[in-house]
Amino acid sequence: MDLKSQIDQNCIPKHVAVIMDGNGRWASKQGLKRVLGHQKGVESVRQTVEAAAEIGVKALTLYAFSTENWKRPQYEVDTLMTLLVKSLKNELETLQKNNIRLQAIGRLEQLPKKARKQLLEVIDQTKDNDHMILTLALNYGAKEEIVNAVKCISKKIVNNELKAEEIDEKVINNHLYTFTLPVVDFLIRTSGEKRISNFLLWQIAYAELYFTDVLWPDFRKKDFYEAILNYQSRERRFGKTSEQIESSSK
Numbered sequence: 001m002d003l004k005s006q007i008d009q010n011c012i013p014k015h016v017a018v019i020m021d022g023n024g025r026w027a028s029k030q031g032l033k034r035v036l037g038h039q040k041g042v043e044s045v046r047q048t049v050e051a052a053a054e055i056g057v058k059a060l061t062l063y064a065f066s067t068e069n070w071k072r073p074q075y076e077v078d079t080l081m082t083l084l085v086k087s088l089k090n091e092l093e094t095l096q097k098n099n100i101r102l103q104a105i106g107r108l109e110q111l112p113k114k115a116r117k118q119l120l121e122v123i124d125q126t127k128d129n130d131h132m133i134l135t136l137a138l139n140y141g142a143k144e145e146i147v148n149a150v151k152c153i154s155k156k157i158v159n160n161e162l163k164a165e166e167i168d169e170k171v172i173n174n175h176l177y178t179f180t181l182p183v184v185d186f187l188i189r190t191s192g193e194k195r196i197s198n199f200l201l202w203q204i205a206y207a208e209l210y211f212t213d214v215l216w217p218d219f220r221k222k223d224f225y226e227a228i229l230n231y232q233s234r235e236r237r238f239g240k241t242s243e244q245i246e247s248s249s250k
């Protein structure tokens with residue numbers, strides 16, 4: 001039986017987040033320039049987006065560019081931005097065909113003008129799609145996101161729009177860039193590194209974590225299905241005991 005048909009349709013994670021890692025190592029291993037790894041990684045993005053949409057994942061969030069990635073050589077940063085623009089143009093058809101809405105999180109105003117313009121265009125063109133929401137984290141850092149939320153909340157308190165005592169998890173959640181998304185159920189990181197790298201720190205509080213040695217440019221639909229099957233083999237307890245979970249599912 002192929003991997004996809006083994007997936008239990010009643011236990012699909014609503015929100016899957018992916019740290020796409022290993023592009024540079026993939027390229028070095030073949031004696032190629034790092035940027036060719038990123039180019040190759042675009043096909044993996046397409047396969048992952050399609051695979052997630054096919055099995056009914058409602059939200060897929062991809063870590064495409066972190067606030068720390070600006071420290072990379074200028075040539076690499078420029079290539080990543082060019083790739084983003086090109087991919088957004090090329091993949092619009094895939095998004096429409098699969099009824100996928102695009103959105104982006106992060107400090108988008110600091111992205112190069114061309115990249116921002118293209119991004120906003122595709123976000124607008126796909127705004128009515130409702131099968132799955134694809135979120136690109138671009139110039140994103142979770143600590144920055146939390147700092148931003150604290151600033152917004154503080155301003156509301158100063159302006160008497162909110163009382164300090166009213167701050168709870170919901171209020172914080174509503175001030176994060178991801179406020180429209182469900183919490184992350186499943187986080188995948190490729191390339192064997194076992195780190196979170198400042199990605200969705202608040203949102204992954206109860207996420208299941210999955211690390212695979214596959215380098216991002218080699219990641220294919222079957223790798224995504226394998227990850228989902230692994231997720232489905234786990235028991236999510238959210239702080240409760242196994243017995244409590246069992247009796248509540250009866």
Ligand code: FPP
Binds near residue numbers: 087
């Ligand atoms: C990590 O690999 C990958 C990135 C920083 C960028 C991810 C970008 C893409 C897959 C290309 C285009 C994206 C979209 C959304 C169209 P790395 O360079 O850190 O790899 P290394 O750890 O082996 O050096």
